[in-house]
Amino acid sequence: MEIWLGFLFLFLGAACGGSFGLPSKFVRKDTPWEVLWGPFFFFVTVLLPVVVGPAVVEDFFGVYGNVAMAKLLPVLIFGFLWGLGSMTLGLSFAFIGLSLAYALNYGAQIVTGSLLPMALFNPKDMATEHGAVILAGVGVCVVGVIVAARAAMLKEASAKAAATPDETAGAQRPRMLIGVLVGVVSGVLCACWAVASGYAGPVAKAAEAAGNKGVAVAWAVTCLILWGGVLSACGYCACKLTKNKTWGHLFQPGVGRTLCLAFAMALLHDAAVFFFALGWGRLGSLGVPVGYPAFMSFAIIIGNLHGFRTGEWKGASKRSVQWIVAAIVVLILGVVVLAQGNAMAERARHNAASGAAAQPVLKAKEAQ
Numbered sequence: 001m002e003i004w005l006g007f008l009f010l011f012l013g014a015a016c017g018g019s020f021g022l023p024s025k026f027v028r029k030d031t032p033w034e035v036l037w038g039p040f041f042f043f044v045t046v047l048l049p050v051v052v053g054p055a056v057v058e059d060f061f062g063v064y065g066n067v068a069m070a071k072l073l074p075v076l077i078f079g080f081l082w083g084l085g086s087m088t089l090g091l092s093f094a095f096i097g098l099s100l101a102y103a104l105n106y107g108a109q110i111v112t113g114s115l116l117p118m119a120l121f122n123p124k125d126m127a128t129e130h131g132a133v134i135l136a137g138v139g140v141c142v143v144g145v146i147v148a149a150r151a152a153m154l155k156e157a158s159a160k161a162a163a164t165p166d167e168t169a170g171a172q173r174p175r176m177l178i179g180v181l182v183g184v185v186s187g188v189l190c191a192c193w194a195v196a197s198g199y200a201g202p203v204a205k206a207a208e209a210a211g212n213k214g215v216a217v218a219w220a221v222t223c224l225i226l227w228g229g230v231l232s233a234c235g236y237c238a239c240k241l242t243k244n245k246t247w248g249h250l251f252q253p254g255v256g257r258t259l260c261l262a263f264a265m266a267l268l269h270d271a272a273v274f275f276f277a278l279g280w281g282r283l284g285s286l287g288v289p290v291g292y293p294a295f296m297s298f299a300i301i302i303g304n305l306h307g308f309r310t311g312e313w314k315g316a317s318k319r320s321v322q323w324i325v326a327a328i329v330v331l332i333l334g335v336v337v338l339a340q341g342n343a344m345a346e347r348a349r350h351n352a353a354s355g356a357a358a359q360p361v362l363k364a365k366e367a368q
Contacts, residue, residue, distance in 0.1 A: 002282045003282065003283060003284075005279075005282050006279045006280070006281070006282030006283040006291065007279065007283070007291070007294065008279070009275045009276075009278040009279030009282070010275070010276060010279035010280070010283075010291055010294055010295045010298075011279075011294070011295075011298055012271075012275045012279075013271070013272045013273070013274070013275030013276040013278075013279060013295060014272070014276075014294070014295045014296075014297075014298035014299040014302060015298070015299075015302055016268040016269070016271040016272040016275060017268075017269075017272035017276075017295075017299040017302075017303075018102065018298070018299040018300065018301070018302025018303035018305075018306065019268050019302060019303075019306060020265050020266075020268035020269040020272065021089075021090075021093045021098050021101070021102070021265070021303070021306075022098065022268075022306045022310075023261040023262075023264045023265045023268075024036060024037075024090075024093055024094075024261070024265065025098070025306075025310050026261060027257075027258055027261055028254075028257075028258075031249070031258055032240075032244060032246045032249060033090070033091070033094055033240070034237045034240035034241050034244065034246060035241070035246055035249045035250060035255075035258060036258055036261065036262055037087070037090045037237055037262070038234070038237030038238065038240070038241055038250075039250075039258070039259055039262040039263070040090070040262040040263075040265050040266055040269075041083075041086070041087070041229070041230075041233040041234045041237055042234055043262060043263050043265075043266030043267075044086075044226065044229075044233075044266045044269050044270060045083070045226045045227060045229050045230045045233060045234060046227075046230060046234070047266075048266060048267075048270045049222075049223035049226050049227065049270075052219070052270070053219065053220075053223050056215070056216050056219045057207060057210075057212055057216045057217075057219055057220045057223075058210050058211045058212050058216065059210040059211075060220070060223075062210065063203065063206045063207045063210050063212075063220050064203070064206075064220075064224065066206045066209070066210075067202050067203055067206050068202075071199075071202040071203070072202075072203070072224065074196070074199035075196045075199050075200045075203065075221075075224050075225060075228060076224065076227065076228040077196075077228065078192040078193070078195045078196035078199065078225070078228065079192075079193075079196050079224065079225040079226065079227065079228015079229050080228045080229060080231055080232045081189050081192035081232070082189065082190055082192045082193045082196060082225060082228065082229050083228065083229025083230065083231070083232030083233035083234075084189045084229075084232045084233070084236075085109075085185075085186050085187070085188070085189025085190030085191070085192065085193075086186075086190060086229060086233050087186075087232060087233045087236050087237070088182050088183075088185055088186035088189060089101060089105050089183075089186040089187075089190065091182050091186075092104070092105065092179055092182045092183040092186055095176075095178065095179030095182055095183075096152060096176060096179035096180065096183060097307055097312040098303055098304075098306050098307040098310070098312065099303065099304045099306075099307025099308060099312050099313065099324060100148060100151065100152050100155070100179070100180070100183065100307070100312075100324070101179075101183050101186075101303075102299075102300060102303030102304060102307070103144075103145075103148040103151075103300065103303075103304065103324065103327050103328060103331065104145060104148050104149065104152075104180060104183030104184050104186075104187060105183050105184075105186050105187040105190060106187065106296065106299065106300050106303070106331065107141050107142075107144050107145035107148060107184075107187060107327075107331050107334075108145055108183075108184045108185075108186070108187025108188050108191070109187040109188070109190045109191045110138075110141045110187075110191075110296065110331070110334065110335060110338065111138050111141045111142055111145070111187075111191075112187065112188045112191035113190075113191035113193070113194040114134055114137065114138050114141075114338055115135075115138055116191060116192075116194065116195055117194050117195055117198050118131070118134065120195060120198065121198050122345075125345060128345075128348065129344065130341050130342075130344035130345040130348055131341070131345075132341075133337065133340055133341030133344060134338055134341035134342065134345070135341075136337055136341070137334050137335070137336075137337035137338030137339075137340075137341055138334070138338065139334075140330060140333055140334030140337055141330075141331055141334035141335070141338070143330055143334070144327050144328075144330035144331035144333075144334055145184065145187075145327075145331075147323055147326050147327035147330055148323075148324060148327035148331075149180050149184075150323050150327075151320050151321075151323035151324035151326075151327055152176050152179070152180045153176060153177070153180075154316075154317060154319055154320035154323055155176070155313070155316045155317070155320040155324075156175075156176035157317075157320075158315070158316050158317035158319075158320055159315065159316065162315055193225060196224075196225045196228065197221060197225070200221040200224065200225070203220055203221050203224055204217050204220070204221055206220075207220040207221075214277075214281045215274070215277045215278050215281060218277035218280075218281075219274065219277065222273050222274075222277070226270075272299075276295060279291065279295075292335070292338075292339045292342065293332070293335040293336045293338070293339040296332075296335045297331075297332040297335055297336075300328055300331055300332065301328065301332075304324070304328055
């Protein structure tokens with residue numbers, strides 16, 4: 001029963017993660033980007049952690065007070081970089097739509113999130129059998145990102161071919177290539193979440209010492225990473241609001257709808273993290289080889305379904321649609337290969353730990 005509950009929570013988390021950008025489709029066309037995304041980032045990085053944290057984590061603020069600033073700083077720094085990634089993902093939604101942005105972001109995030117932590121924390125793994133499998137999975141995901149970028153170029157070409165001369169002359173949309181680059185960069189930066197988690201061991205230990213377990217420990221780590229993103233994500237939006245003189249939009253009649261949409265996006269975003277932690281803890285040994293690919297694959301599929309359902313590919317050529325579908329398939333295949341490599345790494349670490357634990361017993365027997 002625990003395993004089935006674990007998968008249910010994982011799929012709920014993936015559905016939230018693949019859907020958090022959807023409410024942005026329903027803002028008024030004349031709403032400045034920063035008027036929606038500024039409140040969103042405030043809700044995600046400040047309001048929800050402060051409100052939910054004390055309800056979930058025992059001695060919430062005390063946990064961080066028991067960790068030296070030198071130990072908190074790396075988590076905050078990589079959280080800052082994650083905030084930049086989230087901010088650029090928001091830009092890529094506006095540039096190229098949900099479907100392409102999710103494919104490019106998740107693809108680049110999987111690649112970087114697999115390579116960077118291994119290079120920083122376990123560089124020797126690259127020369128092992130499981131390291132080779134992980135690198136193979138990364139290679140497959142890189143191909144998936146390239147295929148998705150090709151789909152974007154084909155989509156733009158078909159849109160230009162179908163446009164009338166007046167539409168072409170009056171178009172003010174950013175070039176697709178810029179959107180693709182922003183989408184990839186957002187994925188690379190979002191992957192810093194994995195690195196921040198790697199440095200968060202002291203926070204997890206402090207949370208456990210305060211009597212927390214499982215999802216409560218994960219949420220204590222999550223909140224610290226989110227706070228790292230306050231300066232980058234909220235700061236950028238504040239600069240945009242100031243530069244474009246759009247602060248006044250937050251006080252105009254009808255802004256309540258925009259704020260409600262931003263809050264819905266924030267709930268979905270943080271719910272994805274929360275449900276992932278809730279489900280992962282119930283899967284036990286299935287978490288790495290099965291849970292991770294199930295979560296990432298379903299999130300990619302959900303994000304693209306929303307893109308198709310809201311008409312992002314309406315009028316696009318059949319060839320461009322075939323390429324984005326192929327990109328999704330390749331990315332899912334890459335995730336599966338990565339998961340198997342990570343499972344092999346887990347087994348290798350377990351076997352090494354078991355062997356180390358058995359050494360004193362063997363020596364004692366030899367001494368007798």
